[in-house]
Amino acid sequence: MTTKPTPLAIPDSVFEEVYREARRAFPFECCGWLSGARDGTSVTVVRKCVNAQESVTHPMTPERGAETAYVFTSPDLLDLNRSLDTAEPARIIYHSHPNGQAYLSETDRGVATSPWGDGPAYPVQQLVVGIDAQRLVEASLFDWSDEENGFVEISRDGGPQVYSPTLHCDPHAWGGSHSWG
Numbered sequence: 001m002t003t004k005p006t007p008l009a010i011p012d013s014v015f016e017e018v019y020r021e022a023r024r025a026f027p028f029e030c031c032g033w034l035s036g037a038r039d040g041t042s043v044t045v046v047r048k049c050v051n052a053q054e055s056v057t058h059p060m061t062p063e064r065g066a067e068t069a070y071v072f073t074s075p076d077l078l079d080l081n082r083s084l085d086t087a088e089p090a091r092i093i094y095h096s097h098p099n100g101q102a103y104l105s106e107t108d109r110g111v112a113t114s115p116w117g118d119g120p121a122y123p124v125q126q127l128v129v130g131i132d133a134q135r136l137v138e139a140s141l142f143d144w145s146d147e148e149n150g151f152v153e154i155s156r157d158g159g160p161q162v163y164s165p166t167l168h169c170d171p172h173a174w175g176g177s178h179s180w181g
């Protein structure tokens with residue numbers, strides 16, 4: 001039996017914190033994860049991470065800036081793995097795109113897929129927040145689909161109605177508890 005992935009609800013306060021992180025990191029990408037009760041339908045806590053790609057000394061891809069990628073540091077990866085065994089595991093991994101577009105790049109898909117290509121690297125959904133210099137543009141949530149053998153978009157929000165002049169992001173316009181309608 002296949003079950004269609006259900007988007008986890010992201011409370012306003014949590015989403016706002018992610019947006020603030022994305023704004024802080026701009027023009028680099030921020031990254032981290034959102035945790036919540038193991039069998040719950042929403043996330044409750046933001047765990048911010050260091051984007052190792054912001055370091056010019058990153059050994060893997062020194063020619064690429066953080067504008068195009070994010071890489072968790074080893075301590076963060078360790079914590080991420082540890083969280084999976086707790087009552088409040090990581091449920092969503094998030095990162096931002098400073099080009100204002102919310103999508104999973106080929107690199108993103110590679111990072112989020114198990115090295116054997118037979119499932120997700122982690123049992124989590126993937127949130128991508130697209131921002132530009134002024135505002136939140138759009139956000140999209142992805143999850144692994146066995147049928148597609150890859151990540152599929154399960155919810156998307158965006159459009160002019162989400163912008164507030166002060167916050168540049170009005171979480172209430174995103175559907176109250178950000179339940180992804």
Ligand SMILES: [Zn+2]
Nearest residue numbers: 095097105108
């Ligand atoms: Zn990305």
